[in-house]
Amino acid sequence: MSVVIPWLGQFAKGAVVVLGVALVALVLTIVWGLLGAAAKLSGNRIAGAIADAYTTVFRGTPELLVLLIIYFGSAVTLTWIGKQLDPSVRFINIPPFWAGAVAISLIVGAYATETFRGAFLGVERGQVEAARALGLSSSQTFFYVRLPQMWRLALPTFGNHMISIVKDTALLSVIGLEEIMYVAERGMTMTNKPFTMYAVVAVFYLAFVSLIIIAVARLEKRLNRHLVRAR
Amino acid sequence: MSFDVALILQSLPQILEGVGLTVQLHLISLAAGTLLAVGLALLRISPNPALSWPALVYIYVFRGTPMLVQVAIVYYGLAQFEMVRNSPLWPTLREPFWCAIIAFTLNVTAYTAEILRGGIQGVDRGLLEAGKSLGLSAWHRFTRITIPIAMRLSIPAYGNEMISLLKGTALASMITMYDVTGVARTIVSRTFAPYEIFISAALVYLALTWVIQQGVKFAERYFNRHLRK
Numbered sequence: 001m002s003v004v005i006p007w008l009g010q011f012a013k014g015a016v017v018v019l020g021v022a023l024v025a026l027v028l029t030i031v032w033g034l035l036g037a038a039a040k041l042s043g044n045r046i047a048g049a050i051a052d053a054y055t056t057v058f059r060g061t062p063e064l065l066v067l068l069i070i071y072f073g074s075a076v077t078l079t080w081i082g083k084q085l086d087p088s089v090r091f092i093n094i095p096p097f098w099a100g101a102v103a104i105s106l107i108v109g110a111y112a113t114e115t116f117r118g119a120f121l122g123v124e125r126g127q128v129e130a131a132r133a134l135g136l137s138s139s140q141t142f143f144y145v146r147l148p149q150m151w152r153l154a155l156p157t158f159g160n161h162m163i164s165i166v167k168d169t170a171l172l173s174v175i176g177l178e179e180i181m182y183v184a185e186r187g188m189t190m191t192n193k194p195f196t197m198y199a200v201v202a203v204f205y206l207a208f209v210s211l212i213i214i215a216v217a218r219l220e221k222r223l224n225r226h227l228v229r230a231r
Numbered sequence: 232m233s234f235d236v237a238l239i240l241q242s243l244p245q246i247l248e249g250v251g252l253t254v255q256l257h258l259i260s261l262a263a264g265t266l267l268a269v270g271l272a273l274l275r276i277s278p279n280p281a282l283s284w285p286a287l288v289y290i291y292v293f294r295g296t297p298m299l300v301q302v303a304i305v306y307y308g309l310a311q312f313e314m315v316r317n318s319p320l321w322p323t324l325r326e327p328f329w330c331a332i333i334a335f336t337l338n339v340t341a342y343t344a345e346i347l348r349g350g351i352q353g354v355d356r357g358l359l360e361a362g363k364s365l366g367l368s369a370w371h372r373f374t375r376i377t378i379p380i381a382m383r384l385s386i387p388a389y390g391n392e393m394i395s396l397l398k399g400t401a402l403a404s405m406i407t408m409y410d411v412t413g414v415a416r417t418i419v420s421r422t423f424a425p426y427e428i429f430i431s432a433a434l435v436y437l438a439l440t441w442v443i444q445q446g447v448k449f450a451e452r453y454f455n456r457h458l459r460k
Contacts, residue, residue: 060394060440061433062401065412069433072425163295170297174405181299188307195308202296202304209295 004200007187014180015204017097018169021179022208024101025108025165032109037116051113058110063103063168070103071096071175096177104168108161115161119154120146152223159216166208170201180204239427242418246432249414253439256400256410260332261393264339271344276351286344293341298399301338306330306406331403335396342392350385351377383454390447394440401436411435 004011039051058066075093082089093099123146131141173182184197191197274286293301309315309324323329354377362372404413415432419425 057433057437060398060437062398062412062436064401064404065415065429065433065436068416068419069425069429072419072423073429076423076425167297170299181303184303193311195304195311198300198304198308202292202300205296205300206292 003191003193003196004187007183007191007197007200010183010187011180011200011204014178014183017177017179018166018204018208021097021101021104021169021172021177022166024098025104025169026162028101028105029108029112029161029165032105033112033116036109036113037120040113040117041120055110055113058107063107064171064174066107067100067103067171067175070106071099074099096172096175099175100169100172100177104165107168108165111164112158112161115154115157116150119150122153123149155216155220155223159212159220162212162216163209166212167205170205235424235427238422238424239431242422242428243431245418246411246414246428246435249409249411249432250435250439252403252408252413253397253400253410256328256331256335256403257393257397260335260339260400261396263332263336264396265343267336267340268343268347271340272347272351275344275348290341290345293338294345298334298338299402299405302331302334302402302406305334305337327403327406327408330406331400331408335399338399339392339396342395343389346385346388346392347381349388350381350383353384354380379454386447386451386454390443390450393443393447397436397439397443 036051036054039047042048071094075091078092078094079089082092094102127145127149128141131145132138136144169179170181172179173185176182180201184201187197188194271286271289274282275290277283277286305324306327309330315321315324318324324333358376358380359372362376367375400410401412403410404416407413409417411432415428419428422428
């Protein structure tokens, strides 16, 4: 175990990178999920079809492949655009941090789309009608009535999506992001202790996942506080 | 920028050659994982904490860590121990194929056990009580009532797990294997045409996903045939 100690600083840095990517991806996941759910519920045929295609493709393609398409694909496109503007350009890419966050958010966003869609459908119609009867505008109805109630219903499943986001960050060493998996790879070649190195990575992920589980349980309790009976 | 359709047509046969390996990895680890999961689920629901706790910890650890880390621990990690290197199993444990199978199996076992536990605990108590009052033994209640109903209840989640394992097999490409993703990555490193090649590979996975979904639909219809009007 002592072989790990000199690497702990690097691991800590890698852990900060993981948390950063996961946070950015979380925000984007919520955006894609809300957009996708809105499109599916809109009744608009074209929007619905696009959202259906999105969820089918991103839930049926390996995460690794999505990541590679986004990272290398965007590099090809950006380099091509760059060359049109300035022929001396060699290579342009999106930094792995951002490409990774976007890729992970698109994948998990497809699952979140279905979760949010179901949760919106779970909000009683009467609530929306009551809001309209009280004279709330449709955007007020959305933000004050539908969204908070949808969120309560979506949270347990969304907690699993958050865990997926964190676990998917392990793939990002493939595109050269210096997260904990990357540190372990380097540590392995320098110390010849692969098991120890990857066990440390596993412990980090278990810690992250445990924190999410605890946080979601607390949040659930808070969101359901109106359902607790008075003593 | 161009989208080279000819290159897709030219590479497709190579990518399809990877399908055999992808399907093998998927089916072997799915079968082994499901068998082990039955045992693990039974341990998990055991009232004896000495049995249920280890099962709980196993499930927590394998569901709480990325599958890539599990693959790396089996493929790179085991070699750290002299005991493993000197064991008669070493020629097998050195093979990326078997390392992938072991890691995938351990992972599927954890997820499937949790699915089966949900199915078993979802069986209506009243049905078991009815069985008891009809004089069925505990064994008969389990095999004739619990198992068929638990299977029916578990199908949707098990279907999702099959798909998520299929996607997981792409990680085999990280340990030098030429599955669909592995072949695609090799072609891209040669041609640098990520869109054409990776999208073709993605279409292959989507087709395989579709096959699984059809199978799940069929199974659902079969197990729910008593509900049909």
